[in-house]
Amino acid sequence: MNRLMRILGVLVVIFIAAPLVIVVPMSFSDARSLQFPPPGYWLGYYYAFFNDWGWLRPTWNSIIIAAATMVLTMILVVPATFALVRYRFYGKSVADLMMMMPLAVPHIVMAVGYYSFLGDLRLVHTHFGVILAHTCLAVPIAFLVLSANLKGFDRTLERAAQSLGASPVRTFMHVTLPILRPGIMISALFAFIQSFDETVVAIFISGRNAETLPRKMFDSIRQEADPVIAVISTLLFAVVILALVAPAGWKSIRKRLRSKTPPAAILGSQ
């Protein structure tokens, strides 16, 4: 049993890694269509991406929309999370459930709804319309991350501050907020990514004006499979690796810096 599981496990590792690995060489390929292994290598498609407004504009749109979605989501979610985690009130379990609903409804259903709803408001094919829709979809994820952080918050710290004479506002600004800052930042990052990656709703409502990067990629893959997609995939992939590895790398650098201090300290004490 054990050996069989191990062999299967290794095969699965290959299955998961292969598609992630293959995009990188493809982005340097000089083939006009999908071909692997590539016949030759060049940077032509990187050049093409950074010089084509057909690709840069959707990239910029996505960044703007994701940033605005992040801000709006946090403005709404931070107070609501305090209400739901710190207070008990009538109807709280229903409110908890309602917060999760945008995650439960398939995006294609919301896409149909937004197409008609934003159409009535004349907001379809606008940045603002996409931001309004994406904020709904980002709420549950931001809430999940932040509420997990807030639940683990040690409230004796706040009580200590207040017993030392700090007003509630001062306590919040100088104790609660600084401690929660990492949680709020991660929650905001999740909201940003949720919007930046969201494809289905954007396909239906972003149109030509507010076209997002996923929508442009979807159209391109559907029509001609432009090799520039491999470039974008590699760039997105690089961002993910950077985001995942950077904290670990930073930690090890700090550890190394710190590990240099103790010997010196010991020498000094002698």
Next chain:
Amino acid sequence: MGATISRLADKPNLWPWLLLTPLALYLAVFFAVPLFDVAVMSFTEPSLSFANYERVLTGKLYQQVFMNTFMTAGLVTLSCLLVGYPLAYLMNHVTRRTAMLILLLVTMSFWTSFLVRTYAWMVLLGNNGPVVAFLAAIGVDPAPQLLFTRFSSTLAMVHILAPYMIMNIYTVMQKIDPVLIRSAESLGARGWSLFRHVYLPLTAPGIANGCVLVFVICIGFYVTPVLLGSPREQMVAGLIGTQIEEFLAFGMGSAMAIILLVITLAILAVYHRRFGLDKLWG
């Protein structure tokens, strides 16, 4: 501590309502109203009747698409389980360092946009790709058409959804007390019987979580089946898209969307009653 809680519970407090109102209003207007719009359209487009539902529920094409969706979602869920279980097992039986590396790989896959992963499968399975080259090398020539078939879209969906399964099973496996396994072994459980009577029941909650999550996401999946699948074997989400984009048949699209929504919520409701919905994503 106890005093604080009882005080908060007894005294009617306006604070939570004040804090919750902006979000509640926002979701009511920009989430509930659009959803309600879909429900309304399913009855009123093009005229007030049940005609759309009648057509969806009795039409042969629509029945086939729904059947196809469930079969595919079932197959994807089962495959994710077969892929995810051994990997989670492996992660719990290698050194910490290796386990962390595998976890990093799975997280990386999870965070990579599914458009990117769909595109990667197009490269892998394309006519000039490595899989076809490999098949030709071992003598399968001409290779069967891999891309734009049910096979390619199912495979890509398994790859995209497997991280959900792996994470769920891995977390449950990690919490298994090794003492339980050792005592089972000392009582004579070996190989299959150890797995069947000890390991499997202990990991069942993770399996249930993973399966529900993968199945529910899969029945609403739009992008991958549309890009990689066969146009003749659509899934529900793809057909809804076609109705809206190509035929401007909002009534039909909405009716199918509502049916998809009801099925999704029914599955989640059953799950919620047994385990609690907050555990599914958390």
